[in-house]
Amino acid sequence: MIQWRAPKDDGGTPITNYVVEKKDVKKPWEPWSVVSSSGTVTRAKVSRLEKGREYIVRVRAENKIGIGAPLESPPTIAKHMFNPPGPPGLPECSDITENAVTVSWSLPDYDGGSPISGYVVERREMTGKWIRVNKTPVLDLRYRVSGLFEGNTYEFRVFAENIAGISEPSLTSDPIKATRAITKPGPPGNLKLKDWSKSHADICWTKPTRDGGSPILGYVIEAQKSGTAQWDRINKDLVKMCAYRVPGLIEGLEYRIRIRATNKVGDSEPRELPQTILAKDILVPPEVVVDVSCRDSVTVRAGQIISLITRVKGRPDPEITWTKDARALARDKRTQMNNNYPLCELIINDAVRSDYGKYAVVAKNSSGQAQATILVNVLDTPGACQNIKVAYVTKKSCMVSWENPEDNGGTEITQYIIECRQPSQRGWTVVSNDCTKRLIKAPLTESCEYFFRVSAENKIGTGPPTETKTPVLAVDPIEKPGEPIDFHISEIGKTFCFLKWKKPDYDGGSRNLGYHIEKKPKEADEWERLHKGAIKETYFMADRCIENQIYQFRVQTKNEGGESNWVTTAEVMVKEQLVMPEIKIKLDGTLTVKAGDSIPIEATVTGKPQPDIKWTRDESTEEIKKGPRLQIESGADFSKLLITGARRTDSGKYAVTASNNAGTCSAHAKVIVLDRPGPIRDLKISGITNDRCHLAWEIPEDDGGCDIYNYIIEKCETKREVWSVHSNAVITNKAKVTRLIEGNEYMFRVRAENKMGSGPAVQSEAIVPPAPPTNLKVLDSTKSTVTLGWTKPVSDGGAPIIGYVVEMRAKGSVKKGEDGWKRCNVAAQLITCEFTVTSLDENLVYEFRVSAQNQVGMSVPCNLEGAVIPREILETPEIDLDANLKQGLTVRAGCPIRLCATIRGRPPPKVIWRRMGIDNVVRKGKVDIIDTMTFLVIPNSTRDESGKYCLTLQNPAGEKAVFVNVKVLDTPGPVMNLEATDIKQTSAMLSWSPPENNGGSDVTHYIVEKREIDRKTWATVKAEVALDKIPFKVNNLIPGTEYYFRVTAVNEYGSGVPKVTPTSYLASDPVSTYHVKITSTQTGQPQLIRDHIFFILASSHSHPVKFRIKLKILLLTIITPLEHFALALQAYLLFLECLKVEWEAEPSVFRPLFCGTSFQFGFRRQTLSLLSRLGFKLSFLLKHIVRAGPGDPESSLSYAAMGVGCRGIPMMHWVFFTHCVFVYPLIFNH
Structure with a gap:
């Protein structure tokens, strides 16, 4: 939109129109384009602009006279009237998983004047490019980004978008790593005890299988003393490694150890050491083993490092001492001693020559000591001459x-x-x-x-x-010559001595040297000159000596300057001498020659008299004889063997022997003659296809004295008989021949080649069917199968054996005109030398044979000697018990008992596991049989599983059993024979016997408790009753109170099963006994008839009592001499005549009553209390039914009645009835 004001001068006539035009600044050559040319409004909308281009707009006023001058705007870039929004707030990441994350952000501080229509989220890896995540703008202030890769690190940024466009990116979020949700780690694995002593224990473990999504920060080690329930943390700081030494153990105590893994979420579940640790030293004598690198000796150069490594074992850790040449070594700037058991190392830096010598390491502890020595040589330049x-x-x-x-x-x-x-x-x-x-x-x-x-x-x-x-x-001196050198007697005879010497090193400046020789007998005082003038030679024959006479000889040098000093020999007796022969061959090592060259072997020989020379070869004792190629030349002090035109067969060990009267001496020389290799061996052809085959052979027996470089393979078509080289660079003893023409027949030959040349060629033979297999025999047999075994044929016919054919026939079932042989292995080719024939009839007799097959055809069959009847082979059962179980098995209560053994036998034996005891039954546990192994597993063991277990195998061949002693370490069982005696108003004596099962550990003490009859809780009398304090006196009883007592045995594993007294005891003093006379009121002698009901009435009268009594139990004993007598008690009535009360007792279960049996009769209601000052009469009626048993009609039936247990309530007294026996005759009829 543009707007303007009307011109100040309208030209004298009203404005009729405004002309609005636009133009692209970068296209000045284009004409102005009209935007609007009608209207008198001072504003207009400029449309059809291209975003980002720069435009100039001009406006001209028009009246009826014409169009005025234009008013131009400054250059303006076309853009929205609204601005793009500001960047969103810093993105934050939450709910991070391995493949997704939630990114949230806050609103931009500035929306650009237009509502924000959405947000664009981008991500990138740390070193990657930014990637847009959402295809369409997000309307919310959070977005779940998916498709992340686990383990990668990502950053995020967000753009805000309105009608004007996209904002600048937000700040980059903190990097996050796509990982799983973090939880606590799993417990460490494979916790083991490596070592222990009286003060510490070394443990190791493996990392948890899962870290919870966060790195393991360390481990927490806890310990528990035996007898306590508290776990104490050992390490203050987290342990980073998977090993730790637990310090601070108290000698003699037993500990349990467990560890936990920790990440930033928390600690894992504990992993407990399977066994407990008893803090005590293990005494092992020291043992020192020198490292392989130092075992013989150590040689280093000067300036290098001397490192002596040994492995030292021993408990406790031995004290290590290093010595050099028996002097102790100490640490200094160059010497270091590192004792990291079991490795002990001595390091000497910058070795010097004086460091050489004999080093010793001594390991010593309280169990002994050990020592090892190492020789060290330091190489350096020599010292000064x-x-x-x-x-x-x-x-x-x-x-x-x-x-x-x-x-x-x-x-x-x-x-x-x-x-x-x-x-x-x-x-x-x-x-x-x-x-x-x-x-x-x-x-x-x-x-x-x-x-x-x-x-x-x-x-x-x-x-x-x-x-x-x-x-x-440098001038010539005029001096006397030097003394002769090496003056000695070289030979002694019967009447002579042969003297020898060497010229002096110094001739005195004159070459004109001469020598004087003199001799002197032992008895003479003067020397005798042996020649006239001076002699020039350096030897002299002193003859004219007397045999067996002792002489001395001397020599001096003479020149123009004078004579030298005399050189005298030792005294020597002139006689025939015997000198042991000596031979030295002038050859170092081995003599190697080429074929065709000469073999010279020369030896020097000494000895007196002159030895006889004999040449031999290898281990033969025969003398080598001369021949056209062999010459032997011997002299007084030498012998020479010369072989011309050397051949390969001349290689060997040559020996020369010298013999005389003094003895024999030998010397040896090894000769190797290098020649071409011999022929190869065992050339075989295999793997024949339409265009190739495989050749294999054995290396030559004779390689020509040097290594074989390669083999030369040639081939020939049998039709052409022209040999061509297939390859001359085969370095192994096998090769693949390719490019053969299908249907052609080929021959091959191979020769070996060494540096001397190629050997003779070996040609392949024609392929024929193989020889028959050998050694066919029966390996195994059952009622329906026979297993045969055989060995390979002696000859494979020139081609590999591709399989075997097994045939059988039933003896006696062969039809006329047929051989009856039937092939057994029809499903697949048999390539092994063993086969099992199935589906046989145990009532038939069979014959078997086996044939070998190669590519040409089948061999002659090999028949099994004798016919075979399928029958089961019986083998006595055998048991191989696991080696760890032979000495017994000890486990902690709650741990599984695993017994396993390897079993054998045919047929497979029946497996029976038993626990030796009352019923010989394993009541708890699972028995598995897998292949040849049997297992008995009892998951949660208790003390009741302790004992001797028996594994029994049974089959028709016999029976075999082994025993394993199993000890379950548990708390003790209940004590035996617990009773209270000597009961008084305030005390009672408890006695008991040790538990039948002590839980695998000796009982250390007992816990005694008491409980009033009307209470449910037990009160501890004493927590630790020593073994020698039995019987134990219980004090502080309340008079008139009725108590139960119980005793619990305790061992090192805890408190056992408590034992409660079977009855309660009243705390009161004992009273005198009242005598009760029991009489029978029955008269006559009734007949006893089967199924007949009869009654017995007995009564008793007591003395007057002054206190209330209670009747609890009445005991009746039946005595009869009949062996087969039996009565069945149906009911009985008890009459208390003194009170005129008839009280029916509780009916008894119908049961047989045998002779000599005691019966207790209880009462249905609460115990009856009565008080009689005049005495009372007690009567009871027994109602019996005769059920069984023939007997003697003349025999009688005897009854004994005894009243037990009358207690006084007010005076706390007991009243006892005396025992009275009465005989009531009965006649028994059938």
Whole structure:
């Protein structure tokens, strides 16, 4: 909408119209378009604008004269008259699940002047793009976003929308994770006791199977002492790991342990340790095991770390001590000792050469001690050489000598480096860098001075040098020569000695050397010269000696400068000597030659007299004989074997033996001749199809002395007989041959190849039917089945066996003209060497045979020796009890009892589980039989399930039984024989016997309680009655009050089943006994007839009583000598004549009354109270029916009547009736 005011000047005539025009600013070339050209109203609506474009609007006034000048508006962008709303409030997320969340927000602060028509919700993952969630705008201020992926983290934002458009997005919500609703976690799993002592216990467990949707924050450990119901928390802070050491245990107490898992919702249900923990130390002697990496020795280089690892066991934890060369080690900057049982580690950083030696670890505890040693070698450069000397200096050379370093650096010295320099020079010149001896001849320049230095070198490096302190001048000295070297007697005979020596290292500056030789018998004082002048050689034969005479010899060197000192031998007796032969073969390791080359083996031989030489091969004792290719040459001190044109068969172990009168000596040399490999073995063809087949073979027996590189496979069509190479790069002993032509017949050959060449080829043979199977026998038999077994054929005919055919026939049922054989395995191909023939008749005799089959055809059948009758094989039952049950089974009450065993027998035996006892019956439990296992499971065990259980197997072959002792740890059962005696007005003595079942644990004490007869609650007399306090006296009774008593046994598992006295007891003092005479009022001798009713009347008279009495029980005893006598009591009446009261007692159940039986007669109503000062007469009438039993008519029936139990109410006295027996004769008729 636009509006304007009328022009100030209307041109002298009224305005008739306003012309409104518009134009796009970005399209100046387009003409103005008319919006409105009629009307005199000063406002107009500009329509057909494109949103977002910039327009200019102009208005011109018109009168009847014409159109005036235009009025243009500033450029204006086309948009709604309303603005888009402001962004909604910060979104909040609630009700989060694994795939949905509810997003809510508040109204925008500004609606843009137009009502909000809806909201648009977007989501994104943390690193993703924003995705619109709702297709249509949401009218509500909340929206349920679905389709989330569990575990992903999301953010949300919201846009408000009105007629003007969409607002800016709201602030991004806090990130949320799509997870399930958070609940408490499940209990931890697999709680185990790893270790314990008198003060702590180590437990471990696994994480809960469900965490409730929130990470597990930790675990809470609780403990309960035995005998208490309170659980105490052990850890203040949550335990993060799945293991914990429970501290603070009190020695001797028993504990129960349980744990809970905790997340941010709360604690889980507890998981309790199956067994209780008794706080006590386990004593185990120490045991030290060296780690594999340190077992033989440890070698490190200088500067590296020495790590010695051992595993130490023992209870309590042993004290660990490390020593080096018997000296204890202490911690320092380089030495660390880590004792994390069972791992104990000694770490020495920056190892130095002085750290080498013998290390020992000693583990010691109260049960003993153990020790292990480890050798440590630290490799370093060698030390400095010692005692460097320069001697025998001439104008051209000198001799430099030295001694080995004190420390070789832990490894052998490989060489020495000798250097020299003139005093005017700073640099050193290498004389030799590969000298292996400690003596070297150094070249010099005449008239020059020299310094020398020597360094030792090993595989680690070069050690520090040792220098000469003064220079050496290179001139020829005039000196005496040095002494001869290695002067010795090399051979002794009957009359001679052969002397040898070496030239001296120093000739004194003259090469013109000579030697003087002298000898002296043992008894002589003077030396005798053995030659004239001087001799030039370094050996001399001293003959003309006397046999068995002792001599000494000496030699000296002579030149122009003089004579050296004498070198003398030890005393020696001149006689024939025996020297053990010695042989050394000039060969290191194994001699390897190629086929066609020569095999030279040379040995040095010593011994006196000269030994006989013998060459042998391998383990043979026969001497190798000379031949065209074999030559043997032997001398005084050597022997040589030479084989020309070596062949593969010449490989082996050659031995040379030297023998003389002193003994025998041998030496060996191994020779390997490399040649082409031998032929392959057992070439087989299998897997033949229309265009391919498989070849397989065994490697050659002889590989030519070296590894086989590959195999060469060739093929040939039988029609063409032309061989072509299929492959020359097969590296395994099997191959697949492809691209064969269907219908063609092929031959194959294979040869092995090594670095010496290819061996002979082996050609495949024609495929024929296989040989018959072998060793056919019956493996098993029943009434309707027979199981056969056999072994594979000796030959498969050149192709793999594809199956076997089993046939049978009933003996005697073969029709004429038929062989009667019937195939058994018709359903599928039989590939195993075993088959069960079914549906047999136990009354018939059968014959069986088996044939093998390959791709060509069937083999000759292998017949079973003898006919077979199907019959059941009987096997005696056998029981293999679980190893854990052989020593018995102990469980806690409430835990299941599981007994299992492996059973065998044919036919399958009958399984009977019994609990040995009164009736030998398992009253509670479930018996299962699964395959060859039988189980007895009693879900909730009690003390009554303790005892010996018997598993019995029965079948026609026999019976077998085993026993298992089961102990259920429970509270005790009821005590036995509980009664009260010595009752007085304020006390009573209780006595009882221990419970028959103590619950698997000794009774520790008893709980005694009492209850007044008119009360329901029990009062504790004493909570802990010791075992030695029985009988127990109950005090503080109220006189005249009637009490029940009960006793409960207690063991380490709790209180047992209480036992209540069978009757109540009145707290009163005892009184004297009243005598009652019972007489029979019956006269005559009635006849007893079957089913006849008869009556017996007896009466008694008491003394006068001064107090009220109560009658409770009357006891009658029937005595008869008849063996088969029986009466049935139908009813009885009791008469109290003193009060003229007739009182009918409670009728008795019809039951047989045998001889010698006692009967108690109770009363139907409340106990009768009576008071008689003159005495009373008690009468009773028995009504009997004769029911059974032949007897002797002359025998009599005896009755004994006894009154029991009369109590005085006011005076608290008891009145007892004495026992009186009366005989009433009866005649019994049939």
